Amino acid sequence: MLIYLARRLLLMIPTLFVISFLVFTIIKLPPGDYLSNQIAELRAQGEDSALQRVEFLRHQYALDRPFLEQYAIWIGLWPGPNGLSGLLQGDWGWSFEYNRPVGExxxxxxxxxxxxxxxxxxxxxxxxxxxxxxxxxxxxxxxxxxxxxxxxxxxxxxxxxxxxxxxxxxxxxxxxxxxxxxxxxxxxxxxxxxxxxxxxxxxxxxxxxxxxxxxxxxxxxxxxxxxxxxxxxxxxxxxxxxxxxxxxxxxxxxxxxxxxxxxxxxxxxxxxxxxxxxxxxxxxxxxxxxxxxxxxxxxxxxxxxxxxxxxxxxxxxxxxxxxxxxxxxxxxxxxxxxxxx
CATH class of the missing domain: 1.10.3720.10 (MetI-like)
Known part of the structure; x- marks a missing residue:
């Protein structure tokens, strides 16, 4: 039983990594993201001050990085900008829609x-x-x-x-x-x-x-x-x-x-x-x-x-x-x- 439990627990690690990659891929399949959609709306309204803040958030949360780098930062395998640590370190990120930390x-x-x-x-x-x-x-x-x-x-x-x-x-x-x-x-x-x-x-x-x-x-x-x-x-x-x-x-x-x-x-x-x-x-x-x-x-x-x-x-x-x-x-x-x- 102990050998079986150890084998299953070890198998869970690559399983969750594969699931995390598939989840991130599916989320990124639609064009753009929440902030890029906001940028398009703000540009249409001519609100330059709010546009600068949105651009800052895109850089702060690595949304302007390549796909694989974004995934590595999100999961916690790569250090992100401004201390962004990722899921493995308990940092679930920021909800742009609710303007609150995801964990809370x-x-x-x-x-x-x-x-x-x-x-x-x-x-x-x-x-x-x-x-x-x-x-x-x-x-x-x-x-x-x-x-x-x-x-x-x-x-x-x-x-x-x-x-x-x-x-x-x-x-x-x-x-x-x-x-x-x-x-x-x-x-x-x-x-x-x-x-x-x-x-x-x-x-x-x-x-x-x-x-x-x-x-x-x-x-x-x-x-x-x-x-x-x-x-x-x-x-x-x-x-x-x-x-x-x-x-x-x-x-x-x-x-x-x-x-x-x-x-x-x-x-x-x-x-x-x-x-x-x-x-x-x-x-x-x-x-x-x-x-x-x-x-x-x-x-x-x-x-x-x-x-x-x-x-x-x-x-x-x-x-x-x-x-x-x-x-x-x-x-x-x-x-x-x-x-x-």
């Missing part, structure tokens, strides 16, 4: 994003797991058909449409404005019990909206996986030996049916940060997803690149965690190649 800007959004999406994941597992197990153990019953119908409706309903419907009826029936994650008067207030209560009250609708399709998908997958496991020979043998039904169900088939969900942890960690972008825009949620979308649209390369690299790190770490958990959960999976002896 991202920190403001990550807390809210992590809270709302962690709540969504908890909602999905608490609802989907018992329903999926119940449907699989009562195949073709009326309850199984009912949950199957609800699952198809959940998969077919777009999240943003459900968000609009819930926002409308929350306002019409209860006179509530559910946009955002806290009450407007508490946005800039320090954290306290009143702000926490407001956050929990405003989280209800976003969690239901974002978690609906995920819950429906998990119910269908867990039901299908569990039905497949219940038909295998080891279940028949355990029943013949007199193993109690509940113990048999939880110890063997359910455990094996969880493999695909454990394997999804690699995608689960970045989803906690990125969240549902469309729903966040519709519901005016101050999460990281809309900020990343805006940074890509405005060519704010330091902000967009830092977000994408943070998601890449979470994905690589999540894949490592899922591989380790799979080996611990299922004895049929081995960390080394070849057949187990």
């Amino acid at each position: 800007l991202i920190a403001d959004r990550l807390v809210m994003t992590a809270i709302i999406n962690a709540g969504t994941i908890l909602f999905i597992y608490l609802i989907a797991f018992p329903i999926g197990v119940y449907s699989a153990t009562r195949q073709y019953s009326w309850s199984d058909y009912g949950f199957t119908l609800l699952g198809y409706i959940g998969l077919a309903t777009p999240n943003f449409l459900l968000a609009l419907v819930l926002l409308y009826y929350a306002n019409v029936w209860f006179g509530l404005s559910m946009g955002g994650l806290v009450a407007p008067e508490l946005i800039n207030a320090p954290w306290g019990w009143e702000k926490i209560r407001s956050l929990l009250a405003h989280m209800l609708v976003p969690v239901i909206v974002i978690g609906t399709s995920g819950t429906a998908a998990m119910i269908r997958r867990l039901r299908a996986n569990l039905l497949d496991e219940l038909q295998k020979q080891y279940v028949t043998t355990a029943r013949a030996k007199g193993v109690p039904p509940l113990r048999l169900l939880l110890r063997y088939p359910v455990r094996m049916a969880l493999n695909p969900f454990v394997a999804d942890i690699g995608n689960l960690l970045p989803s906690i940060v990125s969240g549902s972008v469309i729903v966040s825009v519709v519901m005016s949620l101050p999460t990281a997803g809309p900020m990343l979308l805006g940074a890509l649209q405005s060519l704010d390369q330091y902000l967009a690149g830092s977000f994408l690299m943070f998601l890449a790190v979470l994905t690589v770490v999540g894949m490592l965690i899922s591989d380790i958990l799979l080996a611990l959960l299922d004895p049929r999976i081995r960390l080394t190649g070849g057949q187990a002896k």
Whole structure:
């Protein structure tokens, strides 16, 4: 296990370097950048004083350097002008659109994003797991058909449409404005019990909206996986030996049916940060997803690149965690190649 962990950790280093190069290349593919677009606008307006400041920023953040040199400065492999150190030294750069350091800007959004999406994941597992197990153990019953119908409706309903419907009826029936994650008067207030209560009250609708399709998908997958496991020979043998039904169900088939969900942890960690972008825009949620979308649209390369690299790190770490958990959960999976002896 230790050799496997060491090998995987060493493999993560070149993997992240390749991802960083691809991220930077994709960000630089559109012509120009945020500052060059501003320069064009200022020249058209004849504002020479502001133009000089923008030109200064282009030089200060090495945006006037060749492509490879810009990448090396951004990642931290090459010293930049005016002490610009790069990602490896913890310098995430400057957001030209928000006129703030990227590290401070991202920190403001990550807390809210992590809270709302962690709540969504908890909602999905608490609802989907018992329903999926119940449907699989009562195949073709009326309850199984009912949950199957609800699952198809959940998969077919777009999240943003459900968000609009819930926002409308929350306002019409209860006179509530559910946009955002806290009450407007508490946005800039320090954290306290009143702000926490407001956050929990405003989280209800976003969690239901974002978690609906995920819950429906998990119910269908867990039901299908569990039905497949219940038909295998080891279940028949355990029943013949007199193993109690509940113990048999939880110890063997359910455990094996969880493999695909454990394997999804690699995608689960970045989803906690990125969240549902469309729903966040519709519901005016101050999460990281809309900020990343805006940074890509405005060519704010330091902000967009830092977000994408943070998601890449979470994905690589999540894949490592899922591989380790799979080996611990299922004895049929081995960390080394070849057949187990």
